[in-house]
Amino acid sequence: MTILPSVFPSLPVAFTGQSLISHAGTQLVSSFIDALGFRELCEDRLGQFTPAGARHRPGTLLGQLALMLAAGGEHVSDLDMFRTQAGVFGTVASNATVSRFFDRTAANPDAFAHGAQTLTRLLRTRVWDAAGEHSPGARATPADPVIIDLDATLVASHSDKERVAGDYKGGYGFAPFTASIDYGTKHGTGEILACLLRPGNAGANNADDHIEVFTTAVNQLPDGFFHPDGTLNGKNILVRTDSAGASRKFLWHLHHAGAQFSVSYPVPAGKAHMVDWISDKQYWEPALDAEGNDRTDAWVINATDVITLKDYPPGTNIYLRAEPLHPGAQPTLLDIDGHRITAFLTNSPRWRGPFLDARHRGRGRCENRIKTLKNTGLGKLPFASFTANQAWATISALASNLISWLQLSTIPATHRARFWDVKRFRYRLFATAGKLTRHGRKTTLLLPELAPEKNLIITINDAITSLAERQPEAALR
Known part of the structure; x- marks a missing residue:
């Protein structure tokens, strides 16, 4: 043998x-x-x-x-x-x-939350100063603002901790709400601005939670994003969310803060008939792929004149995207001519639909930042106390940011x-x-x-x- x-x-x-x-x-x-x-x-x-x-x-x-x-x-x-x-x-x-x-x-x-937030703001200021022209603040303009993604996630708990609850997926634990900065595809990964710990049964479309995490997030931006009187200068900021952030209360809050927004919007079933002209592409523009090239099977249009928006902030426009159903996707009554229709709202000063659509679809990158946050501590909250676990989540965000900041300020x-x-x-x-x-x-x-x-x-x-x-x-x- x-x-x-x-x-x-x-x-x-x-x-x-x-x-x-x-x-x-x-x-x-x-x-x-x-x-x-x-x-x-x-x-x-x-x-x-x-x-x-x-x-x-x-x-x-x-x-x-x-x-x-x-x-x-x-x-x-x-x-x-x-x-x-x-x-x-x-x-x-x-x-x-x-x-x-x-x-x-x-x-x-x-007291800990205030101290940790002001600490992070000072650290972020020093890192962005070190990054120079590559920092998000240096690149920010009203046409190309700093993008803040808001998104919630679920963290399972295997023991009965304070304020744990069942979630919509049938699990048991917490539903942290995060805010993060997207560096974009050419500049790096991104960083965490805020992580608000919530019970697992927290509502996804709670406007007050959106306002709280947004306020916490912008308060950790460097001084250049604020007026001399301390109020937010929001023109260089764009907030991007899924349809949970499309509530009028939250969008009006962003409007009063002077911030831009780009939020997914569920087209009401009663208005689906208004897009039955989907087969006539003369009014539509080709959508863009991840590299900025035209697609031949997806289109975008500004539908503000077709779908009336009531009681939304002035300057809000609705854009529709049409594309064939992906393999395995389940058809719905709202699919027109074999196409899936999705929509988003924005008050951006830029008007080219394909660019705005591609920028909005980049929201998916925030899932990678949440995954990193879970891999740096958020995935296992160790304490019985809810406030202690919130402090742990804050330190987890710091750990995640240390990697992002190291990349931003020390790596070419x-x-x-x-x-x-x-x-x-x-x-x-x-x-x-x-x-x-x-x-x-x-x-x-x-x-x-x-x-x-x-x-x-x-x-x-x-x-x-x-x-x-x-x-x-x-x-x-």
């Missing part, structure tokens, strides 16, 4: 006391956190949540938690991966210390890593192993010469060094 060789080399395993570092690549994120002046900003905004003489300050606690979630941890106990490698990650707080910190945030949720716009999701970051960069060496009273972290992403690691480290040199010594504003 022939004995086949093993798939992999068969090696004996032994343990050593050498300073071997797993996940040494996450040092990129820890250096980035320090370069932003994170510790000082946290002390200023959240210092009340730790005792005056405490060894572990808010900056240390939040920074280590965010780093752990960005690296793939899911529970507070996963901090032990860093706790055993103090030479790279510093002294890590015990699980009990972290638990007491969350107890204090749960007892003062409004043309590099493929600018568009990686967090799982690819973990495998290609964070999983890089290292070793600590000490020579001449200097400690050095050695990484493999043959690391696949060696050049990218060098590029990011150089950009982080430059970012740290630009920060004010006080690191406070």
Whole structure:
């Protein structure tokens, strides 16, 4: 009988006391956190949540938690991966210390929310300044505004936690409502502005929830989006939602804030007969594909003169999109001439229907940002307390943003890593192993010469060094 060789080399395993570092690549994120002046900003905004003489300050606690979630941890106990490698990650707080910190945030949720929001606003300002002309704020104009996507998701709970409830899919848990910025297909992934935790039975089309998450989101934008009196200058902002955001109350709120909107709109069955001229394409324009090219089987038209909109903000237009049913799609009574009709409302100053339609359909990218948010902590809410879980969701958003901000401010716009999701970051960069060496009273972290992403690691480290040199010594504003 022939004995086949093993798939992999068969090696004996032994343990050593050498300073071997797993996940040494996450040092990129820890250096980035320090370069932003994170510790000082946290002390200023959240210092009340730790005792005056405490060894572990808010900056240390939040920074280590965010780093752990960005690296793939899911529970507070996963901090032990860093706790055993103090030479790279510093002294890590015990699980009990972290638990007491969350107890204090749960007892003062409004104070923590305000501190965390103002902290994130300052961090975002510094990152966007570092990104220069590539930042969303620098590119924003009324014709090409910053796009804020609002969307809800579901998070299952496998135990009876505070304010959990059954959801419309038959599950049990929470229904967080998120707001995120879309960087667009040419600039990167995007970042989280707000994550509002809600019970699982929260209504999808609740206008008050839309207003709350929108207000929380825009309050974390840099100063350039506000007038000198502190009111929002919304002309460079576009809010994009599914049909749950099409309520008149919410759209009027956006109108009064001066913001643009692009929201899906369910065509009422009673008005379906108004689009029975679908077969006559002389009034329609070809829709655009993801690359901006004309499609031959999908069309768009401004139907404001055909479908009357009542009590909507002035300047609101309705656009229809017609395309053949996708394979496997179930026909409905509203499908005209074998075409599926969808609609969206917008008050955009741009009038070319195909462009507005393509921009609205880009809303699907927010699902990727929500997936990343779940992969950086939102997917497993660990506490019984609802307010503690809201604080965890806020830190999860910070962890997600650290990856996005690192991409935005340290990676060249043309590099493929600018568009990686967090799982690819973990495998290609964070999983890089290292070793600590000490020579001449200097400690050095050695990484493999043959690391696949060696050049990218060098590029990011150089950009982080430059970012740290630009920060004010006080690191406070």
